[in-house]
Amino acid sequence: MGFVTTRSLARDYDVIVVGSGAGGGQTAYTLALEGVKVLMLEAGRNYDFRTETPMFQTNADAPLRGAGTPDKPFGFYDATVDGGWQVPGEPYTQASTDPQQRFDWWRSRMLGGRTNHWGRISLRNGPYDFKPHSRDGLGFDWPIGYDDLAPYYDKVEMLVGIYGSNEGLENTPDSPEGCLLPAPAMRVGERLIKKHAATLGVPVVPIHRAVLTKKLDDARIPALLHPGNPRAQGLVAQAMRDRAACFWATPCGRGCSIGATYQSPAVHLPPAVASGNLDVLCDAMVYEVTTASGKASGVRFVDRKTGKHIKAKARAVVLAASACESVRILLNSKPGGLANASGKLGRYIMDTVGSDLSGQVPGLEALPPHNEDGAGGGHAYSPWWLYQQQGRDWHKKLGFPRGYHIEISTGRRMPTSGTGAGLEWLTQGSYGARFKQDVRRLYGSFVHFAGRGEMIPNEQSWCEIDPTVKDRFGIPVLRFHWQWAEHETRQAAHMQKTFADIITAMGGRVQDGGPELDGAKAIAPGGSIIHEVGGAIMGADARNSVTNGWGQTWDVPNLFLSDGAPFASNADKNPTLTIMALAWRQADHIVERMRKKEL
Amino acid sequence: MDRRQTLQWMLAASAAMGVEVSAGATPAVRKGKGYGTDPQLTTTYRSGKLWPLTFTADQARAAQALCGLIIPADEYSPSAAQLKVHLFIDEWISAPYPDQLKDKDVIVAGLGWLDAESRLRFGKRFAELDVTAQSQIADDICWVQKAKPERAAAARFFKRFRDLTAGGFYTTPEGSKDLGFVGNVPSVTFDGPPLKVLQIVGVA
Numbered sequence: 001m002g003f004v005t006t007r008s009l010a011r012d013y014d015v016i017v018v019g020s021g022a023g024g025g026q027t028a029y030t031l032a033l034e035g036v037k038v039l040m041l042e043a044g045r046n047y048d049f050r051t052e053t054p055m056f057q058t059n060a061d062a063p064l065r066g067a068g069t070p071d072k073p074f075g076f077y078d079a080t081v082d083g084g085w086q087v088p089g090e091p092y093t094q095a096s097t098d099p100q101q102r103f104d105w106w107r108s109r110m111l112g113g114r115t116n117h118w119g120r121i122s123l124r125n126g127p128y129d130f131k132p133h134s135r136d137g138l139g140f141d142w143p144i145g146y147d148d149l150a151p152y153y154d155k156v157e158m159l160v161g162i163y164g165s166n167e168g169l170e171n172t173p174d175s176p177e178g179c180l181l182p183a184p185a186m187r188v189g190e191r192l193i194k195k196h197a198a199t200l201g202v203p204v205v206p207i208h209r210a211v212l213t214k215k216l217d218d219a220r221i222p223a224l225l226h227p228g229n230p231r232a233q234g235l236v237a238q239a240m241r242d243r244a245a246c247f248w249a250t251p252c253g254r255g256c257s258i259g260a261t262y263q264s265p266a267v268h269l270p271p272a273v274a275s276g277n278l279d280v281l282c283d284a285m286v287y288e289v290t291t292a293s294g295k296a297s298g299v300r301f302v303d304r305k306t307g308k309h310i311k312a313k314a315r316a317v318v319l320a321a322s323a324c325e326s327v328r329i330l331l332n333s334k335p336g337g338l339a340n341a342s343g344k345l346g347r348y349i350m351d352t353v354g355s356d357l358s359g360q361v362p363g364l365e366a367l368p369p370h371n372e373d374g375a376g377g378g379h380a381y382s383p384w385w386l387y388q389q390q391g392r393d394w395h396k397k398l399g400f401p402r403g404y405h406i407e408i409s410t411g412r413r414m415p416t417s418g419t420g421a422g423l424e425w426l427t428q429g430s431y432g433a434r435f436k437q438d439v440r441r442l443y444g445s446f447v448h449f450a451g452r453g454e455m456i457p458n459e460q461s462w463c464e465i466d467p468t469v470k471d472r473f474g475i476p477v478l479r480f481h482w483q484w485a486e487h488e489t490r491q492a493a494h495m496q497k498t499f500a501d502i503i504t505a506m507g508g509r510v511q512d513g514g515p516e517l518d519g520a521k522a523i524a525p526g527g528s529i530i531h532e533v534g535g536a537i538m539g540a541d542a543r544n545s546v547t548n549g550w551g552q553t554w555d556v557p558n559l560f561l562s563d564g565a566p567f568a569s570n571a572d573k574n575p576t577l578t579i580m581a582l583a584w585r586q587a588d589h590i591v592e593r594m595r596k597k598e599l
Numbered sequence: 600m601d602r603r604q605t606l607q608w609m610l611a612a613s614a615a616m617g618v619e620v621s622a623g624a625t626p627a628v629r630k631g632k633g634y635g636t637d638p639q640l641t642t643t644y645r646s647g648k649l650w651p652l653t654f655t656a657d658q659a660r661a662a663q664a665l666c667g668l669i670i671p672a673d674e675y676s677p678s679a680a681q682l683k684v685h686l687f688i689d690e691w692i693s694a695p696y697p698d699q700l701k702d703k704d705v706i707v708a709g710l711g712w713l714d715a716e717s718r719l720r721f722g723k724r725f726a727e728l729d730v731t732a733q734s735q736i737a738d739d740i741c742w743v744q745k746a747k748p749e750r751a752a753a754a755r756f757f758k759r760f761r762d763l764t765a766g767g768f769y770t771t772p773e774g775s776k777d778l779g780f781v782g783n784v785p786s787v788t789f790d791g792p793p794l795k796v797l798q799i800v801g802v803a
């Protein structure tokens with residue numbers, strides 16, 4: 001067991017897990033530690049975070065001083081391998097040429113998937129977030145509630161390590177004692193924002209991120225995660241000892257060679273592989289779930305190295321290839337789509353509403369040099385604060401039904417190819433000695449606000465198989481349809497106004513050209529926040545949903561989805577933590593069903 | 600690995616960072632192609648390693664002189680000309696990516712305009728002018744909003760060139776130090792801003 005080749009594949013497994021990111025990683029972890037024989041198939045190459053991560057490299061070492069390019073859209077040092085907005089040889093298409101109807105799809109082809117580069121922001125959905133339709137009549141309720149998932153949020157937080165604090169705020173759940181790691185001290189810009197945002201009624205509190213601000217307690221936590229399973233406890237304790245705490249340098253988006261952030265290959269895979277119950281096969285591009293007598297019998301995949309088509313068999317199949325990729329596999333598995341009796345497969349693709357604004361604050365100019373690297377990302381955010389202006393009467397109050405949180409960036413960050421650029425609006429075009437003084441004074445005085453809000457699923461945002469286009473393996477590709485509603489564009493305009501108000505309250509100047517109060521222009525393109533969920537939503541009724549509350553497809557009882565595809569709504573909270581909590585809960589359910597011989 | 604071991608290991612790695620990794624680890628120069636979607640991230644890249652450069656000798660001289668005019672030496676740091684930031688700008692405009700290809704047209708045309716304007720006004724190339732003469736030309740194009748319509752293209756060139764000079768300069772160790780960037784070093788704790796900083800900003 002461990003990392004295998006197509007030659008050393010076993011004949012049969014209990015469960016095949018497609019994908020190695022947050023959903024696949026968590027599923028494989030839980031199953032393998034409970035003794036289930038698992039084959040994980042990853043479409044990308046193997047990836048060793050311990051040796052491949054560019055720790056401490058400065059942009060002076062990189063091509064183009066680290067600037068993003070179509071090959072590496074988030075910058076040279078971003079952890080993504082063979083991915084980005086395009087994957088070579090693996091296109092996707094748009095149903096419309098209208099830029100407003102575009103969907104951008106970020107993928108990666110590497111062990112651990114997008115968990116290697118993600119922002120690490122780890123927020124629990126709150127009770128309202130599972131029952132949005134009950135609250136305002138829009139979208140769909142989930143068939144499960146916060147109480148169903150809370151114990152799994154606890155477990156995931158303890159396993160992966162999340163820093164943050166409990167603030168007792170509405171629909172922003174506190175974690176039980178012992179779940180969270182200490183929040184890092186706020187930076188000076190974050191404190192100044194907190195002070196002035198408070199005058200506008202906007203709270204600023206410690207954000208929750210998957211970074212170890214101290215080492216995980218390997219003596220206490222494993223027994224809480226795996227009661228009655230001493231072997232699992234020992235393996236998890238060892239994996240915890242192998243991860244170091246953050247040493248407060250190197251942006252997390254590069255990945256982390258010391259294992260101080262959550263990446264599936266640093267957290268989920270080591271104990272699962274060590275259990276002897278997990279085989280991992282990389283470069284295995286799954287394109288079909290095979291069936292026999294109405295049940296899933298395994299999958300077919302292309303070996304990317306040889307181009308060979310290979311079949312693997314198992315008693316159950318879990319798709320965690322990313323919401324849209326899992327949908328693609330099901331649509332390609334059978335004419336009309338496998339597990340699609342409802343006709344809802346591919347429907348209700350959601351992303352997060354995104355809109356950003358920057359400002360410059362004279363009060364932060366020319367500060368004494370000090371190290372603001374911190375935990376390699378934000379230390380503070382604003383949870384949504386206007387729940388009382390929502391609900392049934394939202395149209396009489398805010399004018400849009402769902403909320404957003406604000407991610408804050410400030411500080412004296414490592415210089416990039418953009419440092420000192422675009423300053424004419426502040427310097428009147430200085431050059432020479434004056435320009436040098438200007439850049440020195442302005443460095444560290446910028447603040448950036450990123451609104452991240454809830455999108456309501458709609459009938460115009462969905463994907464299907466493109467009738468003609470195929471990828472380089474001959475597999476039909478996805479074609480996207482997209483449309484924001486006024487629910488979202490009005491929210492984006494509200495973000496812009498809020499950010500401008502905060503910047504002004506701080507005595508700052510809004511970046512040249514802002515704020516953009518036309519929501520249709522202020523909103524980021526669909527998909528671009530990379531919170532792709534939906535496409536196989538869960539529900540209480542098989543007639544209008546693809547899976548039940550366990551992520552188990554209604555039509556094929558041994559076929560499960562454990563990525564973002566079953567999300568019935570997309571709260572403003574970043575989806576990764578919820579994907580992991582759902583996956584753990586689903587895996588427990590699979591183990592129980594297998595023990596009862598029901599699977 | 601415990602924290603102490605980790606820090607020791609990372610400090611050693613960080614100290615070794617200035618050393619260029621053997622050429623074998625770096626892809627050969629490829630024309631028309633970028634570095635691909637899976638480049639080696641832990642090596643050091645220098646201008647001209649990944650794709651052929653563009654500047655002629657005259658363009659390079661003009662570019663270096665303009666770098667020096669935009670970011671001259673002072674008591675805090677050397678000039679962008681001394682740090683050869685023009686080599687970075689050459690690397691930038693030579694890259695086979697859409698944004699950089701756009702910049703290539705702007706920068707090459709702009710450098711040509713700069714030498715032509717210098718000859719017209721002073722009978723010499725830009726690099727041969729003294730700072731006073733160079734500044735007379737720059738003053739006319741340093742702010743897009745204030746440039747005369749016939750110099751609009753030259754002003755857009757200057758804006759783009761200044762941005763690239765700044766990015767190239769402030770990413771060097773000397774430029775980072777000039778800004779007072781003191782991060783990118785491992786530490787056992789993160790204590791937040793010093794009290795003095797909090798007092799200045801009024802959030803102590």
